[in-house]
Amino acid sequence: MVSLLNRFLLLFLSLNLNLAGWAQSEPQVVSSFTIPNEWVGQVTSRKTAHSALIPSGGELHGYALNATDSRTLARAKLIVGINPELEPWLADWAQANRREKDLLWLYPDPLPSGSHLWTVPAEVKRMITRLKKGLDSAGIETSESAVGQLLKDVDAVEKDVRDTFAPLPPHARQFVTQHPGLESFAEAFGLKVAGSILQCSSAESADPSAKHYANLLKSIRTQKVRVILSDEGQNPAAAQQLAKDAGLKAPTAVSFEYLQKPGTPGDTWASMMRLNARKLADALQQP
Numbered sequence: 543m544v545s546l547l548n549r550f551l552l553l554f555l556s557l558n559l560n561l562a563g564w565a566q567s568e569p570q571v572v573s574s575f576t577i578p579n580e581w582v583g584q585v586t587s588r589k590t591a592h593s594a595l596i597p598s599g600g601e602l603h604g605y606a607l608n609a610t611d612s613r614t615l616a617r618a619k620l621i622v623g624i625n626p627e628l629e630p631w632l633a634d635w636a637q638a639n640r641r642e643k644d645l646l647w648l649y650p651d652p653l654p655s656g657s658h659l660w661t662v663p664a665e666v667k668r669m670i671t672r673l674k675k676g677l678d679s680a681g682i683e684t685s686e687s688a689v690g691q692l693l694k695d696v697d698a699v700e701k702d703v704r705d706t707f708a709p710l711p712p713h714a715r716q717f718v719t720q721h722p723g724l725e726s727f728a729e730a731f732g733l734k735v736a737g738s739i740l741q742c743s744s745a746e747s748a749d750p751s752a753k754h755y756a757n758l759l760k761s762i763r764t765q766k767v768r769v770i771l772s773d774e775g776q777n778p779a780a781a782q783q784l785a786k787d788a789g790l791k792a793p794t795a796v797s798f799e800y801l802q803k804p805g806t807p808g809d810t811w812a813s814m815m816r817l818n819a820r821k822l823a824d825a826l827q828q829p
């Protein structure tokens with residue numbers, strides 16, 4: 543009898559918890575895209591609802607907010623972005639809606655050029671520390687031990703990625719990218735971006751000018767570049783044409799831009815970094 547009563551009590555309690563969970567399902571913390579959103583999930587408690595505006599596979603640079611995004615942002619307690627130059631649409635929204643005090647930039651300073659800073663482990667650790675402080679100030683519960691674990695995971699990724707590129711001789715460490723952004727990553731791991739097909743990340747669909755294209759071809763030849771990268775999910779036509787004209791193998795598609803859908807390789811920051819570093823190293827290593 544007692545156990546039956548207990549079971550009823552448990553059922554009642556779990557229903558209540560579910561209702562509480564349902565009431566809280568509005569995201570408290572809204573991030574611009576999948577990468578900061580994963581960090582929010584890792585350092586807050588399970589009951590903190592969080593979401594990303596741009597879903598997996600979405601393009602960060604040219605994003606335009608829709609009406610649903612606006613409503614989601616309006617209800618958020620804290621909004622997280624990387625940098626106002628990278629996510630100008632988020633800065634504009636916060637200004638127009640007087641929510642700047644609730645917008646936490648993980649890298650608020652002017653961006654160094656070539657700056658997808660979430661690909662640089664030392665910067666990621668600074669961003670995570672800043673995120674914890676911002677969440678704490680907003681009264682959102684964080685876990686000291688989860689933050690500690692995450693920082694350790696970043697160190698482990700840094701070591702693995704370093705090991706991945708270690709066998710490459712100095713002349714096999716350069717590549718051309720589809721859009722600017724990997725220069726800081728390259729610098730952190732002893733690699734070199736020899737050029738970028740698009741000159742600006744905010745215009746990922748625009749084609750390069752004839753002059754820029756000719757200069758790229760020239761630097762590929764003089765610097766003996768053998769690898770061209772294309773952006774996964776973006777039109778690779780220009781990268782394919784460049785590879786053809788330069789007499790190189792087809793471009794290698796990478797994505798350091800977002801996390802893959804849950805359950806697929808690259809669905810966490812750590813696996814995204816390891817996966818893309820592996821792809822890049824394999825391309826650079828090919829004879």
Ligand SMILES: [Zn+2]
Nearest residue numbers: 658723743799
């Ligand atoms: Zn980018």
